[in-house]
Amino acid sequence: MLISENTVVGFIGQGVMGKSMAGHILKSGYPLVVYTRTKNKAEELLEKGAEWADSPKKVAEKAKVIITIVGYPSDVEEVYLGEKGIIHHAKQGSYLIDMTTSTPTLAVKIFEEAKKKGLKALDAPVSGGDIGAREGKLSIMVGGEYEDFAAVKPILSLLGTNIVYQGDAGSGQHTKMCNQIAIASNMIGVCEAITYAEKAGLNPKNVLKSIASGAAGSWSLSNLAPRMIDGNFEPGFYIKHFIKDMNIALEEAEKLGLTIPGLSLAISLYSQLAEKGEENSGTHALYKYYNDNENV
Incomplete structure (x- = not known):
């Protein structure tokens, strides 16, 4: 799947960093669908034109590129592998990009389960804190298949200035x-x-x-x-x-x-x-x- 300016991007997680990161994607012109457990954290993005989804499932059903940055590995596992999670409901050929700092083992598991469903998963944790997120100058370290990395790099470039492909699934983590x-x-x-x-x-x-x-x-x-x-x-x-x-x-x-x-x-x-x-x-x-x- 080619990434175009009309590609719908889903963003799950509106914490200290996620809110700014999602904002850069919306500002660049991509249609944006957002979900966070506390809806009021997304109000500013919704006012600027983002669409609300009330679950990871709904994000997966609407978006072709789905970015997550949540709290803990347990949250990542639920969002991706749970019954109402992304992998069970994403469209074939979708790109799944987890930017949470999580475990390499879980990153590999998500990659393997995604592949079975015809999905493309990348682990892409970030460094740079709230300042880097706000300024779009994060360091992004990516694991997964190189072709998938290359396909979504234009979107990652909206979030960071130091984007490095590290190798197979788990390498980013x-x-x-x-x-x-x-x-x-x-x-x-x-x-x-x-x-x-x-x-x-x-x-x-x-x-x-x-x-x-x-x-x-x-x-x-x-x-x-x-x-x-x-x-x-x-x-x-x-x-x-x-x-x-x-x-x-x-x-x-x-x-x-x-x-x-x-x-x-x-x-x-x-x-x-x-x-x-x-x-x-x-x-x-x-x-x-x-x-x-x-x-x-």
């Missing part, structure tokens, strides 16, 4: 695990650096001017450290979802016989924050660990 492992230890370093600057009596914003573009530079240092300093812990990505991702990465590492102590430490620190009620804060709220007098 494995790549995202690499991303989350790198972020986990990096975030510890960013929080410790800002806390050190403050304890040393420095102006942390001036410190950032010196170190953000040097060898210590990272996306988290440039984009999230300023939020830490300003006391803004609104989520670009939820702690609860990051803990989910890190646990997936740890489980996959164990399957590979790999020990990754940096990730284990990060999970421990974030779990302590979640127990203190910070699960709905942004990942940069790890800064609070170092600034709590009881050190959590």
